[in-house]
Amino acid sequence: MAKTDQNRYRLVCFIVSVALNVFLIANLCISRKPLSWSTTAAAEAEAVASISCSGHGRAFLDGLIENGKPVCECNACYGGPDCSQLLPNCVADADSGDPLFLEPFWLKNSGRSTVVIPGWHRMSYDYSDNSYISQELEKNIRKLHAITKNAVTDGRYIVFGAGSTQLLNAAVYALSMNMSSPAKVVAEKPFYPVYKEQTEFFKAKLFEFHGDASLLRNGTSNTIENVIEFVASPNNPDGNLKKAVLEGPSVKTIHDYAYYWPHYTAIPAPADEDLMIFTMSKLTGHAGSRFGWAIVKDKDVYENMLKYKSLADSGTSKDTQLRALKLIKVVLEDGGQGIFNFAYKTMRGRWTKLNHVLSLSKRFKLQEIPPSFCKYSQTVRGASPAFAWLKCAKEEDSNCHKVLHHEANILGREGGSFNAEDRYVRLSLVKSADDFNLLLDRLKELVSMEEQNQTLRSS
Amino acid sequence: MAKTDQNRYRLVCFIVSVALNVFLIANLCISRKPLSWSTTAAAEAEAVASISCSGHGRAFLDGLIENGKPVCECNACYGGPDCSQLLPNCVADADSGDPLFLEPFWLKNSGRSTVVIPGWHRMSYDYSDNSYISQELEKNIRKLHAITKNAVTDGRYIVFGAGSTQLLNAAVYALSMNMSSPAKVVAEKPFYPVYKEQTEFFKAKLFEFHGDASLLRNGTSNTIENVIEFVASPNNPDGNLKKAVLEGPSVKTIHDYAYYWPHYTAIPAPADEDLMIFTMSKLTGHAGSRFGWAIVKDKDVYENMLKYKSLADSGTSKDTQLRALKLIKVVLEDGGQGIFNFAYKTMRGRWTKLNHVLSLSKRFKLQEIPPSFCKYSQTVRGASPAFAWLKCAKEEDSNCHKVLHHEANILGREGGSFNAEDRYVRLSLVKSADDFNLLLDRLKELVSMEEQNQTLRSS
Incomplete structure (x- = not known):
């Protein structure tokens, strides 16, 4: 190579190197918009998420620790440190309504559905309007029903609860408080067992469980007084869309719409009942978060439910409300x-x-x-x-x-x-x-x- | 400069530049352990955290949105878009026990106390042991009492609840379920109003509120039957350490230890009572998260409380439990x-x-x-x-x-x-x-x- 060629070659190398430096430094300064206090927690969460459990389990941030990191928690009938072993003679458990069929959706949408909660987030009992209810979340829930066309929310009140489980009981209290004698709580069979178990467990003077709603319908009109009927639609267990069996001036109805989502049923029309209960468990699959809401027409009933909530647990966890907001926003992003x-x-x-x-x-x-x-x-x-x-x-x-x-x-x-x-x-x-x-x-x-x-x- | 010097100088520049290339590329590959799905949420959380509210308020991720970003929520008596205006003639509100005095601690410790929750985190109703209770969190709560020396937990059961509010009522149910006639619920005055309000609101056949415990003590021994006494120590409102007023074979006691932390009182000895209730609200200041726990000696009572919890709301939010775990770990890091x-x-x-x-x-x-x-x-x-x-x-x-x-x-x-x-x-x-x-x-x-x-x- 001639001397000048060599020099030219060296110069090009030098220029390329300097240019690369400029690019790398710029990249460092600009594109790495510095994350500060959230970095450690984010890295920790990603490390746990990356633990492989063979597609038959999952490691969680709050899982049991072995050798300094959380262990795989295997799906039923799988075992071994990485959940790769199919356990022989294992029972096929189809008992509970644990909505894990939705987990793959959230795994695919991890980026959009993550929440980062700093230590100082929402420490107060109240939101800034002195309520236990996030206004942003309420707003998004109304949007959700509008796009899903499964419930009317205009001019209705909304109460939050720890899943529908709590709201069912809150509703029974709220309705029976306005009745002249203890409420007879009924449901047409076959019905979700919790209606009976819960009403009986809390042994309130205000209400008692009275069995199958159809039996009351066949009775005299006298007996159809101070009645609260649970109506699940689609029905749990059989999936049928249902209407109330009983009617009359002193019959109140609690509509349990846990499954009234396009996942489980065709939506014939927006529901427009006096007291309607929905839950995140069956919408997004987040049963563990314990979040549900009631849509209530009557102001007195709404206020009774708020009072119940205040004395039962001083409101629904703000952490849960933040997460619910994020998840529902993801649902709304593409119109569901x-x-x-x-x-x-x-x-x-x-x-x-x-x-x-x-x-x-x-x-x-x-x-x-x-x-x-x-x-x-x-x-x-x-x-x-x-x-x-x-x-x-x-x-x-x-x-x-x-x-x-x-x-x-x-x-x-x-x-x-x-x-x-x-x-x-x-x-x-x-x-x-x-x-x-x-x-x-x-x-x-x-x-x-x-x-x-x-x-x-x-x- | 001589030609050789010039060449040497060029060579040095070139070597320095290449070395810098190597350093920057290595830095890019190694130190930037790439965060992936958590980045968006982390950036969003940090952006909200950086909104300035003049030290008299805070913007939150789930706050009301104006111009595309959450607005400042001002402390009482402050206003304006950045909370810098002191409002004239504003009432000095010293009513509620909202524990915001602890917020500055968590602001200072944001890095250590943040949790990152991906969309697929703990969707199931249960943890892997089929319970509603995180074992890791339970373990850390036991450690917490050991270092604080404020309660004995060895050989005791632990139940979680949505703050002490819920656990107070769960305890009344659990204790009265084993009684032969409706329980008389009492507390020595002055006492925390919720004991009365809650017991009366739920109007159960199992119990009724019976007023001041001291009145029963002065009565005949007949009347001290099927009694449940609430004892808050330190007492709310007066801060005194208290013992139960009543005793006897058919008196049960619920010890409310919400304030039994070194923040509020000297700790004379670890509490060792049959049923003790603690809450995160007054320990870490996270009242909004609704998390508390009961330490229970008797297995029957423990199981009754679990049953209550299961029918009241199917367990405490997993999001809240994850956050509680993180916060308590921060407390434990330096022995409190x-x-x-x-x-x-x-x-x-x-x-x-x-x-x-x-x-x-x-x-x-x-x-x-x-x-x-x-x-x-x-x-x-x-x-x-x-x-x-x-x-x-x-x-x-x-x-x-x-x-x-x-x-x-x-x-x-x-x-x-x-x-x-x-x-x-x-x-x-x-x-x-x-x-x-x-x-x-x-x-x-x-x-x-x-x-x-x-x-x-x-x-």
Whole structure:
């Protein structure tokens, strides 16, 4: 190489190096918009999130610590340090309504759905308007119902609670406080067991549980006084859209709309009832956060519920309200499309698979829910219920829960819990994919045994 | 410069530049351990935290939005977009026990006390042991009592609740469920109003409020049956350490230890009672988070409380439990020194100033709390109560609350609320520095008016 070429080459290298330095320093100064106090916590959260649990479990920030880091918490029927081992003979647990089918949606949307809470966040009992209720959250909840078209909120009051569990009881108190004698609390069977358990547990002078609503309807009009009827729609356990059984001037109704979302049902029209209860557990799947709300027409009832809330626990956790706000904002960002499409597809897929498997059986019958027009999606939609309400059709199978448990190692919830016959059993379809897949496999085996027996008998 | 020198100089420049390249690239790759999904939320939280509210307010992530960002929420008596305006004739509100005096501690410790919660965090109803209670948090609460030396936890059960508010009621239910007839719920006056309000509001068949515990003590032994006594120690309102008034085989006691922390009292010995209730509100100041715990000796009572919790709200928010874990870990990091020293100094300082101002008055008397040996600090400590329990000494000032309100624009809580004479009024000392300073200024004016009047009268 000639001397000048060499020099030129050196110069180019030098210029490139200096340019690279300028670029790197600029990058350092500009693009690294410095995060300060949040960095440690963010790094800690990301480190825990990156722990691999083989897709069958998850490590959490507040999990048990081993060797200085949180351990994997495995889905049911998986074990080992990284949850990679399928446990043999494990029961297919379809008992609870734990809505983990929504977890993959939030895993995919981690960035948009994270909240960062500094130590000094909202230490006071109250928000700045001296209430226990975040105005921003309330505003976003009203938007949510507007886009989902599942409830009227204009001119209505909103109360927050620790999930619908608390609001159901708050509503019973609030309604019975205005009654002239102890309220008779009823629900048409089959009904969600908590209505009875809760009303009985709190043994208040103001109300008592009175069983099946239909029995009152058939009685004289005298008995339909000071009545509070629970109406779940879609109904838990069977997924049917329901109306109140009782009516009259001294009948009050609590509408439990936990499942009135496009995930689980077509939305025929915005609900417009006096007292409507919704919960985040079944909307976003955040059952652990304990957040729900009631939409209330009557001012007195609203104020009674606020009083209940104030004496029960001095308001709903501000941490939870902040998280609920973030999650609902994510739902709203694309008009609900992201989560509602994901949730409907998942639930519809599960229901279709389950129907396919059980269509081959003469022994087990699923409830029927006809396709219906959905105001939210503007289409006719096939059923996608949260629960299967399975009937054992054979005379001798009078306890369907036992049949599933003994013959297929499946755990459902007995019909009797819902004030119905034990010939029915409820199977949860809202749990994790691992749970659902195991349930489906067990049911397949059970049905194929039924076919083999039939073949044997007919041969 | 000689040619060789020039070449050497160029070479050095080139080497320096390349070395800088290597350093910057290494820095980029190593030190910037890339944060990914948490970055947006962290940046958002830091941006809100950096909004200036003149030291008399704060902007929050879930605050009302104006021009695309949350607005300043001003402390009482401050206003304007950045809270810099002192509002004239504003009432000095010393009513509530909102523990904002601890906010500066958490502002100083933002880095250590932040939590980052991804969207998929703890969506399930349960922890992996199928309970509603984080084992890690429970473990850390036991450690906390061990270092603070304020309660025995060995061999005891722990239940979580939405603040002590909920646990007080859960305890009344749990204890009365095992009684042969409705429980008489009592407390020695002056007592915290919620004991009465809550017991009466829930109108259960299992219990009723029966007023002042001392009245039962003076009765026959027959009447001391199926009794539940609330004992707050230090007492709210007067800050005195208390023991139960009643005893006997059919008397149960609920010890409310909300204020049994080195902030508010010397700790003479670890409490070792059957049912003890603590709350984060008064320990770390996070009243808005609604987190408390009960330490329970008896297994039946513990199980009744779990049942209560399950039917009341299906467990305490997992978001709140995660935050409580983080905050308590910060407390534990230095054996409690950081927060306990800060809190004691603040409360002691306020008490001293208040005593100084009121020592000049013949009209108003503060309660007396003698210095006492504190097991936690291993020193004799002067009083540092959460509330002033002020007595109007003059015959004609029979309603001390009104006197303060009309003559000094101070809002306290009437003695009558605590089942005591209205000659007493409770003044909260745990609120923000702004609140306390205004209260002190108003009291100073009031006392100086008293002095002027005396001078006038005697001249």
